[in-house]
Amino acid sequence: MTHAEPFDLALSRPGQPRWLSRPRFPLGERIPVIVTDEAGQEVVGDAGINLAQSESSPGVVVAVEPWLDQRAGQRVDLFWAGEPMTSEWVTAVGQTLYLQVPGEQLPGQGAASIAVFYRVHFSANDVEDSAPARVLLKLNRPGGKDRDASQPGHQGLPVATLPPALIEHGVDAASAAAGVPVTIAGYENLRVRDLIELRWGNQRVLHTVTRAEADDKRVVLTVNEQQILDAGDSDGLRLVYRVSDEVRNDSQDADLLPWSAPSQAFEVYASNSSLPAAYVLVNGQYVEQIELQAVADGDAWVEVVTYPADFARGQWLHLLWRGTTEDGRVVDIEESRQLSRVPGAERFRIANDQLLELASGTARVSYEVGVTATDPDPRGSRRRTLSVLEVPAWSWHAPRVPAAVHGAVAVGAGALEVEIDLPRGCPLGLVLTLVCSTNSGRQRRVVWMRSHSLSRRDLQRDALSFSLPAPLLKVLAHQRLRFSLQIDGQEGPNMELQLETSQEVYAAAQVEKLRDGLLDPAELGAQGATLVIPLDPRLQLNDRVMFYWRSTEPGGSAADTSAISSLTRPLKFDVPRNVVQASSGGTVSLNYQVTPVNGEPGVSEPLEFSVGPRAVTGNSPAALVDEVQP
Incomplete structure (x- = not known):
């Protein structure tokens, strides 16, 4: 049998700079924070980590950008405040690598400045650390927990007081x-x-x-x-x-x-005006705030009620509408008309597109009454200010893949387009994040994510498109993907998609002493678990094979790579015993990737099994098979 070495030194060139970038926090880098450096001085930090990130399904996501001389199979260890936190292996060269830290592994709750860096293993004797990113971690809420749910409002926030x-x-x-x-x-x-x-x-x-x-x-x-x-x-x-x-x-x-x-x-x-404020109507109802979800494709109306004591026929009514967008831009609407009857109600139309422009902003409405259209001393009304509420997260539709048929899509030569429909009323600058993940036991593994801040052009097109690169899709073939939408850091809807390929997959790897879907660490020798890559006529000498042993348990994952050196003996890998023991109590997903000397890369069928002690029964076989036969 052919055993693979833990690392192939030929893959790495020690001493050369690799230009490792700082780790990034895609969901936290848009949060401006101040942190404390090693000297105790306050400096600008790189990201903020909050409850929304720690409680999300992927946990805190850390992005590592490609480096010089990156190769498949290189391991990346993430260090959090100097302590190793998690590891991941390069599967798609030239693509961002994502590491995840589950919320339950994050230390403490109070605000803490933390240095986070990663270490790349280029070979057995060649490692390099990145520069650290400084993040602010805070996992509690202002006001703490509500002390009395039966009372209105948050009882942990003292009531505001005036003199x-x-x-x-x-x-x-x-x-x-x-x-x-x-x-x-x-x-x-x-x-x-x-x-x-x-x-x-x-x-x-x-x-x-x-x-x-x-x-x-x-x-x-x-x-x-x-x-x-x-x-x-x-x-x-x-x-x-x-x-x-x-x-x-x-x-x-x-x-x-x-x-x-x-x-x-x-x-x-405080107002010196005797004229009452105008009213605002949406869908025929008087409102104190404008909800764009309720407005939909309709308009709003401003109503001024006239009566003989303060109004007369022939006077001029001048509407003043001042909208303020979320980014502070002012949008003014003015309209004048001569009163033809009193008493009565004068209504002014505020068009739908003018309302949508004010998403997450405010609208202030008032009016003036003058004897003539150009009266230099008109009487003014009281003002009414309304909030313009954007479309809530629950009203968004799930991402969609136009090329999908019955929940599946075939991997081709190009990228995969994923589209997000934009509801009417999205505010300019809203940040949307699309996260693509695969199932990895109890936790989903993030394989790709992108964020985008909505521009005016996006809002005009009513849709936003993201592209997953073709090289990544080939590695993910035959897996089920989940596309999750996050709206300004809040979890939104998601959809799942089966990724298929016309290319025939390789047979699943075999694990010696795996029986009935269970691998018992006590039955293994000192070398650990032995993996067998089945013989296949497509495999040629010097083709590179890389396996991924992904466990749901911390410290229970591994990967390795080696070249095919024999066409008659199967390639074997050893997974260290301590890794197998760390996997105990969890589930392992095992697959491998083949990179031919000539041709397109291919992947194997996944193999999933449990790791833990085997229950002793009277029907248990007396002997175990020591090797998987080719």
């Missing part, structure tokens, strides 16, 4: 001009750079917690005059707020909502 005089007498024009201070007492997990969003009516008041406030466990933010006037007057305003920390963990109550309990009610009468 007693304003609660008793209300907020008048003078108080608004001075700005209204709002105090938030310290909450659980309060930390510098927490972002507090206070809702004053329909106005979003944002405040970033300073170092002094974090140390003092007390935050004071000020609502300015413009925000108070834009929100309009109220007979009984109550304030609520929510918190998002530096890595975008949101406060969350027992109902999975982020808001605090409402404050004590108080009166606001």
